[in-house]
Amino acid sequence: MMRRVRASLAAASAALALGVGAAMPEDWLQRMDQAFRTADYDGVFSYLDGELSAFRIVHKVVDGVEHERLVYLDGARREIVRVGDDVSCIAEAGDELHAVIDQLPAGPYVRAFSPRLDGLGEHYDVRLKGQDRVAGRTAVRLAITPRDENRYGYRVWLDQDTALLLRSELHDQAGRRLEVFQFTSLRTGDQVAAADASPSAMGLVTSRVPPASSGPLAPPAWRARWVPSGFRMTDGRGRVDTTSRQVSTLLFSDGIATFSVFVEAAPARAPAPATTRRGATSLHTRLARGPERRSHLVTVVGEVPAATARRIAEGIHYAPEEKNRGK
Numbered sequence: 001m002m003r004r005v006r007a008s009l010a011a012a013s014a015a016l017a018l019g020v021g022a023a024m025p026e027d028w029l030q031r032m033d034q035a036f037r038t039a040d041y042d043g044v045f046s047y048l049d050g051e052l053s054a055f056r057i058v059h060k061v062v063d064g065v066e067h068e069r070l071v072y073l074d075g076a077r078r079e080i081v082r083v084g085d086d087v088s089c090i091a092e093a094g095d096e097l098h099a100v101i102d103q104l105p106a107g108p109y110v111r112a113f114s115p116r117l118d119g120l121g122e123h124y125d126v127r128l129k130g131q132d133r134v135a136g137r138t139a140v141r142l143a144i145t146p147r148d149e150n151r152y153g154y155r156v157w158l159d160q161d162t163a164l165l166l167r168s169e170l171h172d173q174a175g176r177r178l179e180v181f182q183f184t185s186l187r188t189g190d191q192v193a194a195a196d197a198s199p200s201a202m203g204l205v206t207s208r209v210p211p212a213s214s215g216p217l218a219p220p221a222w223r224a225r226w227v228p229s230g231f232r233m234t235d236g237r238g239r240v241d242t243t244s245r246q247v248s249t250l251l252f253s254d255g256i257a258t259f260s261v262f263v264e265a266a267p268a269r270a271p272a273p274a275t276t277r278r279g280a281t282s283l284h285t286r287l288a289r290g291p292e293r294r295s296h297l298v299t300v301v302g303e304v305p306a307a308t309a310r311r312i313a314e315g316i317h318y319a320p321e322e323k324n325r326g327k
Contacts, residue, residue, distance in 0.1 A: 025126040025142055031163035032156075037066060039162055042196055043135075043186035044073070049179045049279025060197040067197040081199045090199050120255045123147055123230040132157055134166035135183040144256060149173055150228035150308045151257050152280060162188055170280040170303065178280035179303075222248050222263045222290075222298075225315030228308060230254040252302075259302025259309065261316055263288070266295040275306050282309040290318045 023031070042058045054073040059066065065084050072078040079090040120126065129141040139157040146153050157167035166186070170179040224233075235251040250261040266287055273286040283301045290296040300313040 025128050026120065028128075028140060028142060028158055028163060029120075029126070032158055032165055035159075035163045036165075039164060039188060040190075040192040041162075041164055041186060041188045042192045043183045045181060045183045047179075047181050049281065051278075058192065058197045060192055060194050062194055067194065069197045069199060071200075077200075079199055081197075088199070118255070119230060123151065123254055124256060129155075131160070134159075135186050137161070137166060137186065139166050146173075148228070149305065151254065151304060152178065154256065159186075159188075164188070172280075172305065221318055221320035222250065222261070223317055223319045224250065224252075224261065224312060225317065227252055227312055228254070228304070231257075231259075234258075257303050259300060259304050259312065261312070262299045262301070263290070263296050263316065265290075266297045270295060270297060275310050277306050282306040284309040284313040286313050286316075288316060288318065 036059075038061060040060050042056075044054065044056050047053050047055060053075075056069075056071040056073060058069045058071075061067070066082065068082040070080040077092055081088050081090060124147060125143075125145040127143050127145075129143050132139045132141050134157045138160040140160055142154075142156045142158065144154040144156065153171040153173075155169040155171065156165060158164065159166050164186070165181075167182040168180070169177050172178055231252040231254045233250060234253050235249070246264065248263040252259055252261075270287055271285055273284075275282065275284045277283070280303045281301065282304055283299065284306070285297060285299045288296050288298045296318070298313055298316045300309045300316070302309065304312075
């Protein structure tokens with residue numbers, strides 16, 4: 001979710017010049033993607049995915065480099081800070097977040113969408129649904145409806161002036177809301193100071209997210225026999241997490257939704273296969289045979305239905321000579 005090539009500010013300005021009546025739904029999604037990366041914003045938002053949480057997000061572009069700070073406003077003190085492609089977690093000493101930081105997104109706002117518009121219409125019906133107001137700002141509403149049972153539907157509210165995401169809802173096939181994100185306050189442009197994107201330091205410990213490994217695990221030897229139509233592998237490599245474990249990672253996206261596959265050597269007490277869901281995020285784990293028939297733990301996690309996550313996980317296998325589905 002944070003390794004996309006930056007669009008130029010000139011292109012963003014040209015896109016933002018489009019009006020509500022002139023823009024097609026896909027234009028608004030493209031503008032939103034550009035605004036994520038090129039706009040300056042500072043806001044507080046709520047996020048409901050089975051539990052209600054509050055966050056502050058600050059994004060500032062300085063000399064062409066993105067500076068981003070996500071602050072957890074509930075529970076233990078935590079911040080995730082990004083400068084360009086460097087990501088760090090700042091938390092209280094002993095926070096369990098450090099053990100899994102390599103698998104954490106930079107917050108629900110940043111990972112909300114990464115639109116890839118080519119072929120989007122084959123898998124989603126995207127329509128404008130008029131205007132609304134969110135956080136005191138005029139918003140343009142879009143409905144993104146899946147064309148099959150292997151993905152969820154979305155409702156999004158975009159700021160009319162900047163195309164920033166103000167609110168999003170994620171719905172299952174029955175129309176039930178599984179996840180809700182919404183800004184409660186938002187500042188943009190010159191109102192955002194560069195200092196606000198700097199991390200806190202008082203009584204907290206910094207842990208840097210390890211970079212992806214360039215070792216023998218890339219390209220990955222673990223393959224997917226099946227992924228839903230439209231999903232493509234956007235990343236596949238080996239990496240070392242904060243506990244020095246080797247983890248093979250596959251990342252897939254259909255342009256709206258994403259899911260990840262993590263494969264690592266199974267622990268001595270390997271868990272039984274299981275599927276869990278929190279909000280819109282499904283997680284399925286199973287054991288699979290890897291090199292020299294050693295047992296490995298396969299985990300599929302992402303915003304796809306539970307049955308879809310299970311089917312993907314069941315098809316993950318060790319086959320270094322094959323090509324991944326969806327690549």
